[in-house]
Amino acid sequence: MQFHLNGFRPGNPEIAPAIGAPVDQNAPPAEVDVLIVGCGPAGLTLAAQLSAFPDIRTMIIERKDGPLTHGQADGIACRTMEMFEAFGFAHEIKREGYGVNEVTFWKPGPQGGIVRSGRVPDVEEGLSEMPHIILNQARIHDRFLAVMQNSSHRMTPYYNREIVDLQRGDESDDYPVTVTMKRLDADHAGKTETVRARYVVGCDGARSAVRTLIGRSLHGDSANHAWGVMDVLAVTDFPDVRHKAAIQSAEEGSVLIIPREGGYLTRFYVELDQLNENQRINEKNITVEQLIAAAQRILAPYTLDVKDVVWWSCYQIGQRLCDKFDDVAGDAPEGTLPRIFIAGDACHTHSPKAGQGMNVSMQDTFNLGWKLAAVLTGQARPSLLETYSAERQTIAQELIDFDREWAAMFSERPKGADDADGEGIDPEEFRRYFIRQGRFTAGTATRYQPSTICGDGATQALAVGFVVGMRFHSAPVERLSDALPLHLGHEVKADGRWRLFLFAGADDDGTGASRVARLCRYLAEDAASPLRRYTRPGHDIDSFLDVRGIFQQRRDALAIEAMPMLLRPPKGRYGLYDYEKVFCAAPNPQEDIFAMRGIDRAQGAMVLVRPDQYVAQVLPLDATAALARFFDGFMTEPGAT
Numbered sequence: 255m256q257f258h259l260n261g262f263r264p265g266n267p268e269i270a271p272a273i274g275a276p277v278d279q280n281a282p283p284a285e286v287d288v289l290i291v292g293c294g295p296a297g298l299t300l301a302a303q304l305s306a307f308p309d310i311r312t313m314i315i316e317r318k319d320g321p322l323t324h325g326q327a328d329g330i331a332c333r334t335m336e337m338f339e340a341f342g343f344a345h346e347i348k349r350e351g352y353g354v355n356e357v358t359f360w361k362p363g364p365q366g367g368i369v370r371s372g373r374v375p376d377v378e379e380g381l382s383e384m385p386h387i388i389l390n391q392a393r394i395h396d397r398f399l400a401v402m403q404n405s406s407h408r409m410t411p412y413y414n415r416e417i418v419d420l421q422r423g424d425e426s427d428d429y430p431v432t433v434t435m436k437r438l439d440a441d442h443a444g445k446t447e448t449v450r451a452r453y454v455v456g457c458d459g460a461r462s463a464v465r466t467l468i469g470r471s472l473h474g475d476s477a478n479h480a481w482g483v484m485d486v487l488a489v490t491d492f493p494d495v496r497h498k499a500a501i502q503s504a505e506e507g508s509v510l511i512i513p514r515e516g517g518y519l520t521r522f523y524v525e526l527d528q529l530n531e532n533q534r535i536n537e538k539n540i541t542v543e544q545l546i547a548a549a550q551r552i553l554a555p556y557t558l559d560v561k562d563v564v565w566w567s568c569y570q571i572g573q574r575l576c577d578k579f580d581d582v583a584g585d586a587p588e589g590t591l592p593r594i595f596i597a598g599d600a601c602h603t604h605s606p607k608a609g610q611g612m613n614v615s616m617q618d619t620f621n622l623g624w625k626l627a628a629v630l631t632g633q634a635r636p637s638l639l640e641t642y643s644a645e646r647q648t649i650a651q652e653l654i655d656f657d658r659e660w661a662a663m664f665s666e667r668p669k670g671a672d673d674a675d676g677e678g679i680d681p682e683e684f685r686r687y688f689i690r691q692g693r694f695t696a697g698t699a700t701r702y703q704p705s706t707i708c709g710d711g712a713t714q715a716l717a718v719g720f721v722v723g724m725r726f727h728s729a730p731v732e733r734l735s736d737a738l739p740l741h742l743g744h745e746v747k748a749d750g751r752w753r754l755f756l757f758a759g760a761d762d763d764g765t766g767a768s769r770v771a772r773l774c775r776y777l778a779e780d781a782a783s784p785l786r787r788y789t790r791p792g793h794d795i796d797s798f799l800d801v802r803g804i805f806q807q808r809r810d811a812l813a814i815e816a817m818p819m820l821l822r823p824p825k826g827r828y829g830l831y832d833y834e835k836v837f838c839a840a841p842n843p844q845e846d847i848f849a850m851r852g853i854d855r856a857q858g859a860m861v862l863v864r865p866d867q868y869v870a871q872v873l874p875l876d877a878t879a880a881l882a883r884f885f886d887g888f889m890t891e892p893g894a895t
Contacts, residue, residue: 255342256834259826268342270406273308277410282447283313285429287630289451290314291464293411295327295391296598296615297457298398302341303623303748305405310630312407313449315415317438317458321399322392324485324565327612328512328521330394332377333697333725334613335384337620340748340867343397344384351389352515357688358494361668361681362504367555372685376498378692380850383728383741386696389515391612414439418446420454420467422581422593428452431593453626454594457619462600468581470596472603474574474654480526481605482545484566487518492556495520500688502668502681506551510664519564524549525664526568540568569605573654573661576601579618579643591636592643595622602650604657613697614653618646620748624865627750633788633798638707638888645702656694663687698725702868706887709862709871716859717757717872719851726753726863729847730840731804735814735833742804742837742847746867751800756875757848758805759858764817764836769858769875770803774818776878777801783878784885785820790892794825796832804837806848806855812838 257267288304290297293316304312330338330347338344354376363369376386402409419434429450437445456464465471492511499511507525514521524545542563550558579601580592598615622642628634669678693699702723704710711722719727728743746753754777762768777785778795789798803821805812814822814836821835839846853859860873860881873880 256832259830260828266404269404272408273406276408277412279410279412280442282412282435282449283311284448285450286311286313287452288312288626289431289433289449289454291417291433291454291456292316292458292462292598292600293318293321293395293413294457294459294598294615295394295398295612296600296619297455298395298402299616300455300457300597300619300623300626301409301411302398302401303620303750304627305402305407305409306749307627307631308406310627312409313412313451314409315412315417315435317414317416319414319439321411322395324390324392327391328388328514329613330387330389331610331613331695331697332382332384332386333700334616335387336382336725336728336743336867337616337748338397339384339744340746341397341401342747343401346397347387347389347394348385350393350515351387352513354386354388354498354513357498357500359681359685359688360494360499360501362502366504368501368503368553370494371681374685374689376692377696381693381696381698383743388512388521393515394612414442415447417458417463417467420464420594452593452630455619455622455626456594456596456600457598457615458600460599460603462596464594465576465596465600468594468596469583470576470578470581470601472574472576472601474603475572480540480568480570482524482526482540482548482566482568483521484524484542484545484549485514485519485521485564486546486560487562487564488520489559489561490553490557492553492558500664500684501552502664502684503552503554504668506554507548508664509549509552522549524552542566572603572605573658574603575650575654576647579647579650580639582640592639595639595642597622597646601647602654604654605661610653610657610695610697614650617649617697617700620866621646623748624750628865631750632890632892633790634888635890641705641707644705648703649700652694652699656691660687660691698727700724700868707864707870708868709873709884711872713859713874713877714872716854716857716874717851717861719853720859720861720869720872722869722872724869726861726867726869727851729850730842730845731837731847732809732840733834734805734809734812734817734836734838737809739840742802743867745800745802746863746865748865750865751796751798752865752870753863754799754801754881755861755863756801756803757853757858757861758803759875760806760855762805762858763807763812764803764805764821770805771818773860773875773878774801774803774820778818778820780878782882784882784889787882787891788885788889795820795823796825796835800835802835802837804839804847806839808841809838812836 301314359372360368361371415435421432423430431451435447501509510523512521581594597618666679702708728741731742764770862871
């Protein structure tokens, strides 16, 4: 973390100097740049990201009367932990949460009851430096709320507000979207408020009012499988209660056990009776006592004595999806650009078995947030916003397809030894499927297709481990200036900046006529350079494109003072040098980033990374024209109209 650039400031460096008046819950602003509807994971991710921009006015509303306290989603995928590192609180989540290391599988025993049938690692070796964590969703909300509150805006949600109308007006208006809200708190019940916005994002759940008001709907089916979920404090002799455990009984259904944070709390997903055609879960009038009894039958002969139920609910498995995640209709005039977006459960719903709902929802708005910021600050053309629905709807469809198959397998009756040719699923096949889909459940399988912000990967061979369209897979490095070992991916923060990593060839030390030195001179001095064209006047040289150098030599073979000035640039009002942009491969051969990520040692490579941590392009170190063309496709020069 870097601070004190523009002068020493005592106190917590994570708390930015405040700007503007404090939030007045009874006097919402008349006009905002972005209005977010809903304080779930998607809405808070977006609000936290936009709070980093002092020039962007963001408002977030929520119909509940305060923050979430417990229950709901709890699984945090490895990819999401990588995102949390960008926001600066991954270490807090890791310290407090339960780290999933191993999954056990249980099947019907030959003499009745259940027996353990296998163990597998929860995440394959080397998939991510981050673990799979289990933590109450409310505690994740708390971290995002803290990021918002610590921002210069001191952003706080406006609670007790329900959206009742949404109108998109003339594009000549600076604030073309008008939102009408109704107050829900007792002192102001029924009172309406109006806010005008440049953009609106509906993160208001499966019953989204925003989705309805823009004329979109979820399409798909609700299966006839009913499940219950409960967080409990219980006494049990089941040996794997502190493992993630998938249990299939012969006749009583299935249970998924998820250990929770703190060492004592446990979550049970419990299969219940099948529903009749067109029957809804609320028609069953299921009680928590029925849920406990079902879990006890499935676990038999092991016992389960529930002492306290912290939270419980019932749900129906279903997979539904919107065909588009913005308000531009299929018959809209050519050139119509989106103003209203939906994210998370507002545009895709699925079962919680794969633990992807909350994770994918947050990735939706992490994708959208930097794009909104780039457009609102004038860095990028508004057409950039069209890529949000195009990219995320495809990913949601992949999730729906996976979830449908996974949920069906989980609910299928397991085959016994004497009915191998009959109906049901082989428990071993179930286990193998879990292993095969591990990258998907870890959140690392997402791959964006070629577009204006995602290259074609024509020179992918230069860095085969940094796959174009996939997340930047971090690896260890050492910082040249102070010998600090760290993870390179952790340099990509949620601040809206692009990153350009320059991986030097074998003999390149960054000096003289080396490829890295020539590229740095081009970026800093050539009028055609994207750094020169798109960095706003008066801003630091890395405010749009943050360039970092990574060398193969050991630290003692390189000199920080000999590096190009672009890799140790003067910044801020005092012109202080930034010494944190040059790295060496880790001395341990097992952690050599060039070997781990398949980087061409002779030629090196440029790896361009988007603000949401996804690889946008891999290029040769001398491909300056290709780099310029990439940014020319969507960026706006300062002062251009």
